[in-house]
Amino acid sequence: MMNVLSSWRSLSEKIIIPIAALILSLVVFGIFCALNGTNPFAVYGVIYQSAFGSAFSWQGTLVRAAPLMLTALCTALPARLGLVVIGNEGALVMGGIGAIAAGLAFSSLPPLVVQIAMAIAAIILGGIWIMGVGALKYYRGVNETISSLLMNYIAIAILNTLVEGPMRDPSSLNKPSTYPLLEVNWLQSIPGSRVHFGLIYGLIACVIAYFLIQRTTFGFGVRTAGGNIRAAKIAGLPVGKLTLAVCFLAGSCAGLAGMVEVAAIHHRANASLNTGYGYSGILVAFVARNNPLASVLVAILLGGLLASGSGLQRSLGLNDASVLVFQGIVFLVILFSESIYGKLDFFKDRQVPPKITPSTQPIA
């Protein structure tokens, strides 16, 4: 009975604190808008309407949530190993490059084969990209946060070089791009909606990641190494291999997000591939506290917020950077909330101290 109650309390802490943090950041953002002369309640209304107000806006939200689920895993998985990897954007870009290369190279094959080839190429390229970060960390002691951040910029430079040089479609004048994918090779929409199958990829990836981390020996090893790397080494866990494997999986998820963006949205690779899904993915992972299942939910919330950007611009005249400001506020408030865990009395286990009965026996 006591156990059930205390686990309920810790679970409710894990749920209530992030929700309270989200509400607090909405309030702070409202104040920010009010200071700039916009009615905060109108802002909330527009965000709700253009994110979740209708079936149409739900679909726009889900289209944006799909890559976020995948890029969030790029931060969430290594975090279980104690690594702060923020190379999501770079892995996404590399995945996009791999996908377009495969999609163009095999364009004459049956569409299903092309789809699979594109996904595999994206997974491998994105995976190797982040695996490099893990290898540098394990073998050279290079700080993984900084190296992954630098590799984002390098990936974007590689994309721009390829798109302007070897892979350029000469007919793309204003915005250098690769040749477009054939229409049969596009990633199709889920029947009856305009949401593409990338959403399914994202959901499946998050569920697999959850079971991999929480329910398998591999995941147990990862969590052990994340908790105490020395203990893990003494226990004989292959920490190096675990690091490489987890980083590969993390990168492959973000790479798949790149494939989804290329095959379903842009149908070609160009500079619009790096539109910040990678950086938003970091936020998703932080808010979800690196839990893959929670990141599905958070990705949908954040996808809704991203979808509301243009609505805010159109109906309230707030510029598109306001979404970035809001993301920053959410990020900071969530981090603040990290310091509250275990501090609030309400969530503390009420372990009644065993009553010390005054001894009635006379001391011998």
Next chain:
Amino acid sequence: MAAETADWLGVPLAIIGGTLRGSAPFLFVSLGECLTEKSGKINLGLEGTLLTGAMSAYAVSYLTGSPWLGVLAAGVAGLCLGAIHAWLSQRSGVSDVAVGIAMIVFGSGIAFFFGKAFIQPQAPQLPIFEFGAWSNYPPLQSALQVSPLLLIGIAIAPIMQWFFKSTRWGLYVRAVGDSPSAARAMGISVFWVRFLAITIGSFLSAIGGACLSLYYPGIWSENISSGQGLMAVALVIFARWQPMQCLWAALLFGGAQAIGPALQSVGVTSFRYLFNASPYIFTLIIMIITCSPKRTLAGSPGALGTNE
């Protein structure tokens, strides 16, 4: 340009000029990061500070007509962002790296939000010293245009070195960075020393942002920073947490950044994105060479990265 005969001189001169122009932001940001890290915390969010600094400097310079007021405004903006970072990153259970990432998002959001109105107008720029006026060779003249901000930065480096080495406050910062518990036993307030180090470091890097928008390239746009704030972290590692070394490192990085545009100016445009990315590649290579899994780096503050 009537300098076809001297084209072979043009590239190195363009690189030198680009170094003098481009290293000022690196210098300020790396000095700011150096001060921050000496106190034992990392500020990864200097990229956001840099952008906010660039935007507020440009906006205030445009609105008041005085570029020096703009520089001051950038500093104040840096102090504010630094205070957020300093407070939040010292709460228990909060990682300073994570706060840094959040501050990148928040700082760039603030900069882009308020900066939208200032993308078009031309703000008054800082005056420059024409050290090349004695020559009548235009590439040399343009190469030797030096900003007073760069000179100020060059002066700050030895002062900071002296501050760490020979002053009581410098000792406090080093003590807090190396061993917070020992500093606490000495009766130093770890919180306030770090708070001051982080906010002043943030102040310096916001001035670095002012160099971008009021000197070179001298405009405000959303992609004005090419990641100087991020590279600062690597640059400080490269400089082994020594302010004087930060100066040399900043010149080196400014030079690496100038290679791409210098080659473009003589018509070498293929692979220009890769050349423009050379500072990142360079940083990564430096980190791969200098880091080691077995020991912490010589000169690294003891409490860095320990969340102590």
